Amino acid sequence: MFAPTVIKTPAVITLVVWLWRALAALARTVWRHPVACALVAVSGVGCYLVGWRITVMGWGVAAGAVSSWAALWPAAAVRVLVWPALAWWRLVWVYRWRWRAVMAVSGLGVTLGGRGYAPELVRVRCDRNTDRLTVKMLAGQADQQFAEAQAGLSNGFGAVSCRVFSPRPGWVTLTFPRRDALARVVPARPYPDAPTVTTVDVGIGEDGRPYRLQVHGTHVLIAGATGAGKGSWLWSVIRGLLPARRVGLVRLWGLDPKRMELSFGRALFDRYASTPDECADLLEEAVAVMHERADRYAGVRRSHVPTTQDPFVLVVVDEIAFLTAYQADKGLKARIGAALATLTTQGRAVGIGVMAALQDPRKEVLSIRHLFPDKVALRLDEPGQVDMVLGDGARDRGALADQIPRHPTDKSVGAGVAYVRLENRPDPIRVRAAYVSDDDIRQMVLKYSTAMASEVR
Ligand SMILES: Nc1ncnc2c1ncn2[C@@H]1O[C@H](COP(=O)(O)OP(=O)(O)OP(=O)(O)O)[C@@H](O)[C@H]1O
Ligand SMILES: [Mg+2]
Structure with missing residues (x-):
């Protein structure tokens, strides 16, 4: 019978390790969600410097200004605000939340030497109909493996289908439709203004x-x-x-x-x-x-x-x-x-x-x-x-x-x-x-x- 030696770690070392991990998590959160963190930080600093009433008023004025801009240029507002906000929401609550589990179950994650590795979800972009995920593959992985797992991926993230495209070596883009833009009949397209051939x-x-x-x-x-x-x-x-x-x-x-x-x-x-x-x-x-x-x-x-x-x-x-x-x-x-x-x-x-x-x-x-x-x-x-x-x-x-x-x-x-x-x-x-x-x-x-x-x- 062999048993590993138990070394009693002094409490101070444990505390330093915990503190280090907390700092790393904070840095990671700021890096991943800069806008959300900036909003929280500005509110905190505002409350500290000028009090919560003025901070709330300040946010009210800012919200009014943004709403007026959105009313004047709705298309730009949808592009600049709505889709990025939706992408952030879906990144946090749909994709990152289930990422490791779906990767493991669909066979795209691996365990080496007792540690689990999964491809990295780098970015989510949304438009009216689809979510597009930019994923960094694990070293040694091929986009073909993602293509073979597409049924599991769509199932895992609650989409009807998933399309796989590799824009450059080591990276893969997964496209999940949210709603079908093609469900309705498209009427005949207007004639082009100028003659086009290509x-x-x-x-x-x-x-x-x-x-x-x-x-x-x-x-x-x-x-x-x-x-x-x-x-x-x-x-x-x-x-x-x-x-x-x-x-x-x-x-x-x-x-x-x-x-x-x-x-x-x-x-x-x-x-x-x-x-x-x-x-x-x-x-x-x-x-x-x-x-x-x-x-x-x-x-x-x-x-x-x-x-x-x-x-x-x-x-x-x-x-x-x-x-x-x-x-x-x-x-x-x-x-x-x-x-x-x-x-x-x-x-x-x-x-x-x-x-x-x-x-x-x-x-x-x-x-x-x-x-x-x-x-x-x-x-x-x-x-x-x-x-x-x-x-x-x-x-x-x-x-x-x-x-x-x-x-x-x-x-x-x-x-x-x-x-x-x-x-x-x-x-x-x-x-x-x-x-x-x-x-x-x-x-x-x-x-x-x-x-x-x-x-x-
Ligand atoms: N783009 C479309 N959107 C909506 N309905 C369509 C569209 N294209 C065709 N249809 C409908 O489907 C029917 C069959 O289309 P179409 O004759 O083009 O099929 P096809 O593929 O050429 O078939 P076939 O090989 O038998 O000639 C059309 O009469 C029309 O009602
Ligand atoms: Mg025909």
Whole structure:
């Protein structure tokens, strides 16, 4: 039997240790909550110097001044006061309160040599809809581990979901939605004031702010089950490009093999095809334009700037599977496949983009899906399809496209909601496309159809 030696510590040493710990805790509190500590300190000093009545009056005057400022500039007041105050409240009472327990239970904390270690919660930021936590990972930890624990994290902090993003090595950002900004239908976005080509306002992001999708210099794949709202993505992009099309900076080429979607606004397309033969011809024409531009640009420039001579050509394809998989004529299928592969591999540098929608994201249906740099996953039928569309690990990072809700009768529930994964940003973002109704499309045709456009020119 071995027992550790018991050394009697003199009381003074114990007191010094306690005092030291109390000082360290005080310093830590001041460092973590400078505003709250400053308020307490100013009140204390005020009471000591001028008495509590004058201190209370002083606070009353300050509160009045702040309220008047908030009434005059409410948006600024919400940004400067409300969200930071809410962030502080949630940091203290939700996140820090449960932090160590949640880290331990979700497997992100470790015990080494009898001591417990957990990732450090550095900051909480709030906006209207989400909480964003900045976390310093433990040395040797990977953001993948957080991605794998996202279900436990959302459960632990009482959120419906959690998204994980690593902005730089050693750090991870956890996003917890508080309320769903995307629960309501987003009406068609207003036309841009000035013609824009590079990015288009297509809807609302999870933070409640307009979301701009890049269309120039990329290709976009939009996948979703039937009724998921692929049409709203296609039409929102088309709508945002119409002013640029009117001034000749954009050309819209529509391929509508199902004849149920783009035909409705046919007059908005500079070129349009619906039968497989026409589609193959049109795609080959796009390839020819691409080669002609590549010949001219070779050795002169390396990227495309939209001009009226060389406008950005967006080839919009609804239900691309009709052309690539469900096409019985093998010759046509091969021609279409070759043209699409050529466009998606070489088109973007010369100003030709492909935006394609499809229901079934399997490789057999669209073998070139990896050639689309930017991807949009609307509601999907199975969890396995999420990574097929957005790339490996997307679902682990919170892209729960298979859980986007649907309603047996109300088609608008969850329609248009999607996870977007961009080439230059691996973490998926949740966005709802604006719903461009039939009336909106009619109005777009009236305002921007080819006849009207040539009149303007
Ligand atoms: N962004 C949206 N917001 C609200 N409701 C929408 C939105 N997009 C679509 N809807 C509703 O969902 C219905 C189906 O949408 P849409 O036709 O675009 O689906 P889809 O994905 O193209 O389906 P399919 O593959 O069968 O063509 C629309 O008629 C509309 O009622
Ligand atoms: Mg459709």
